[in-house]
Amino acid sequence: MYEKNGDKYFIVDGHVHLWDAREKNQKNIHGKQFIDCFYDYHKNLSPESELWDYETYQYYGEDRLYKDLFVDGYVDHAIFQATLLSDFYHTGFGQTEDAFALTQKHSDKLTYNHAYDPRFEEAGLEQLRKDADRMNLQGVKLYTAEWHGDSRGYKLDEPWSRRYLEECIKLGIKNIHVHKGPTIRPLDRDAFDVADVDKVATDYLDLRFVVEHVGLPRLEDFCWIATQESNVYGGLAVALPFIHTRPRYFAQIIGELLYWLGEDKILFGSDYALWTPKWLIEQFVDFQIPEDMQSEYAPITVDQKRKILGANAAALYGIDIPAELRPAGNPGQEGVEVAAGAKEAVPS
Amino acid sequence: MTTLALCSPVDVVEALATVTDPELDEPITDLGFVRSVTLDDDGVEVHLRLPTAFCSPNFAYLMASDSLDALRLVEGIGKVRVLLDDHHDSAKINIGLAADAGYRGTFGSEAEDSLEELRSVFLRKAHLAAMERSITAHLAQTGEGVERIHTLTLRDIRSERHTTALLRRRSAIGLSICPNSRVFVDEHGRSVAPEAIPLKLRFAKSVRISIEGNSHFCRGLLATRYDDTEPIGASPRINDIRTRRFP
Numbered sequence: 001m002y003e004k005n006g007d008k009y010f011i012v013d014g015h016v017h018l019w020d021a022r023e024k025n026q027k028n029i030h031g032k033q034f035i036d037c038f039y040d041y042h043k044n045l046s047p048e049s050e051l052w053d054y055e056t057y058q059y060y061g062e063d064r065l066y067k068d069l070f071v072d073g074y075v076d077h078a079i080f081q082a083t084l085l086s087d088f089y090h091t092g093f094g095q096t097e098d099a100f101a102l103t104q105k106h107s108d109k110l111t112y113n114h115a116y117d118p119r120f121e122e123a124g125l126e127q128l129r130k131d132a133d134r135m136n137l138q139g140v141k142l143y144t145a146e147w148h149g150d151s152r153g154y155k156l157d158e159p160w161s162r163r164y165l166e167e168c169i170k171l172g173i174k175n176i177h178v179h180k181g182p183t184i185r186p187l188d189r190d191a192f193d194v195a196d197v198d199k200v201a202t203d204y205l206d207l208r209f210v211v212e213h214v215g216l217p218r219l220e221d222f223c224w225i226a227t228q229e230s231n232v233y234g235g236l237a238v239a240l241p242f243i244h245t246r247p248r249y250f251a252q253i254i255g256e257l258l259y260w261l262g263e264d265k266i267l268f269g270s271d272y273a274l275w276t277p278k279w280l281i282e283q284f285v286d287f288q289i290p291e292d293m294q295s296e297y298a299p300i301t302v303d304q305k306r307k308i309l310g311a312n313a314a315a316l317y318g319i320d321i322p323a324e325l326r327p328a329g330n331p332g333q334e335g336v337e338v339a340a341g342a343k344e345a346v347p348s
Numbered sequence: 349m350t351t352l353a354l355c356s357p358v359d360v361v362e363a364l365a366t367v368t369d370p371e372l373d374e375p376i377t378d379l380g381f382v383r384s385v386t387l388d389d390d391g392v393e394v395h396l397r398l399p400t401a402f403c404s405p406n407f408a409y410l411m412a413s414d415s416l417d418a419l420r421l422v423e424g425i426g427k428v429r430v431l432l433d434d435h436h437d438s439a440k441i442n443i444g445l446a447a448d449a450g451y452r453g454t455f456g457s458e459a460e461d462s463l464e465e466l467r468s469v470f471l472r473k474a475h476l477a478a479m480e481r482s483i484t485a486h487l488a489q490t491g492e493g494v495e496r497i498h499t500l501t502l503r504d505i506r507s508e509r510h511t512t513a514l515l516r517r518r519s520a521i522g523l524s525i526c527p528n529s530r531v532f533v534d535e536h537g538r539s540v541a542p543e544a545i546p547l548k549l550r551f552a553k554s555v556r557i558s559i560e561g562n563s564h565f566c567r568g569l570l571a572t573r574y575d576d577t578e579p580i581g582a583s584p585r586i587n588d589i590r591t592r593r594f595p
Binding site: 033040043216220242256 | 371399400401402436457458550551554555557558560561562564565568569571572573
């Protein structure tokens with residue numbers, strides 16, 4: 001819970017990791033390049049007071065995670081998004097089993113989302129059934145750009161991927177988080193391209209597709225799709241830290257998202273440990289569209305911030321919010337065909 | 349006796365300035381992606397660098413091969429070598445460039461034959477963004493409303509700050525630059541129904557914001573990655589180690 005000027009916010013961090021990128025876990029040069037790239041993101045966008053040293057950043061462990069999220073970071077509930085990268089790290093980048101064990105220890109505070117790869121075909125499906133049962137999965141995180149053998153990625157609308165999505169419906173896994181953002185190693189099967197989300201979102205209305213990193217670097221493609229699909233959401237991880245270094249650009253991003261998607265479909269995520277939630281939450285609560293931009297974008301209200309910071313994700317994951325922290329309206333609502341601002345601009 | 353490189357460093361940098369990052373729609377020289385230019389008696393060696401080791405390999409290849417093409421047009425340049433540093437596919441790309449293997453030849457079976465379609469997607473986006481800039485500037489200056497947009501011709505906006513950039517992008521995707529042409533057109537040069545214009549203009553604005561934002565991000569990351577070892581200047585580092593100098 002975070003409180004400022006008498007306003008209280010229930011916080012759900014929709015995107016956290018427990019990673020191990022230490023040298024001994026790096027399989028090859030790409031493992032080093034990957035964590036170096038993350039560290040550059042961290043250095044480039046964090047306030048100076050929030051900078052970690054490189055060694056801590058490579059591995060911080062579960063105690064540090066617990067402290068940064070729940071003791072210092074105001075977070076009421078956090079959701080692990082699995083990041084396997086088995087080609088780069090011996091035991092994977094995200095520490096699957098450790099993270100899952102932590103959610104067992106603090107089940108009121110942590111939810112675990114696992115990952116699958118449809119290129120494992122039948123064997124992977126069987127594994128997914130076992131994982132869903134053992135881990136009580138409500139969501140998965142997909143890296144469509146992850147390499148697998150000779151393949152440099154897959155599309156959500158390919159036949160095997162469709163079979164996995166259909167299995168998710170059967171297994172009660174409703175929240176499909178898709179990494180559509182900063183690149184891993186895509187080639188022509190362009191990992192940024194959100195067109196495949198469009199296709200499956202139309203076909204599988206029982207699922208919700210959370211596009212992580214709001215499609216950056218292709219924000220506009222994501223907005224265009226999310227406007228037309230009622231079950232597409234945007235995760236703010238990586239977009240939010242611009243609030244510090246480039247507040248006017250952040251105003252444009254959040255202004256565009258509120259215009260195209262509306263306030264019910266935007267989810268907070270720190271992408272911990274890329275960034276810690278504390279400063280992101282503090283700055284977002286303090287944030288306002290600069291006055292000279294308010295003719296373009298309406299000011300952001302406290303209730304909108306409450307939805308984005310927690311209530312929307314809570315609705316997707318069935319997390320209970322204490323009555324005094326609930327925003328007005330119906331957070332995380334489904335069935336809105338054309339979002340907020342765009343509704344007026346679309347001729348009927 | 350070998351052919352001597354006769355060009356000047358300025359020729360080399362000017363040639364590289366014609367190469368743009370397709371996604372950011374800016375010259376690689378302005379973005380700081382040209383790390384060094386070395387002129388020796390055989391020719392020129394150019395090193396490129398990118399904001400992260402994980403920049404998309406198709407874009408990386410596109411910029412490196414465009415650089416090679418642009419440099420080969422320089423009179424008296426001698427042998428041209430372009431090398432991409434610190435990228436996860438550096439070895440692959442550098443071997444492919446040296447062998448003139450083409451995109452498919454460089455990356456193998458999962459690569460398309462060429463990157464023309466990818467390139468054209470971004471040229472169309474760059475046009476949309478440039479169109480929005482011009483129109484928004486024009487409306488702000490004249491106080492006209494969006495209902496006027498469908499009648500605007502290039503002649504009406506010829507003195508606007510962003511119009512030259514718009515004309516360049518129209519040429520790149522094969523649209524007319526005749527002064528009587530409509531400003532607001534779709535990617536095929538067809539005019540758009542007045543009632544469809546507000547939403548399309550709104551989308552064009554999102555495209556513009558997205559491109560500008562990516563550019564901020566890439567510049568920031570490049571500075572984070574290299575600034576403590578090599579300052580990020582506007583112009584590339586030039587080493588002229590030729591034994592003979594030419595005016």
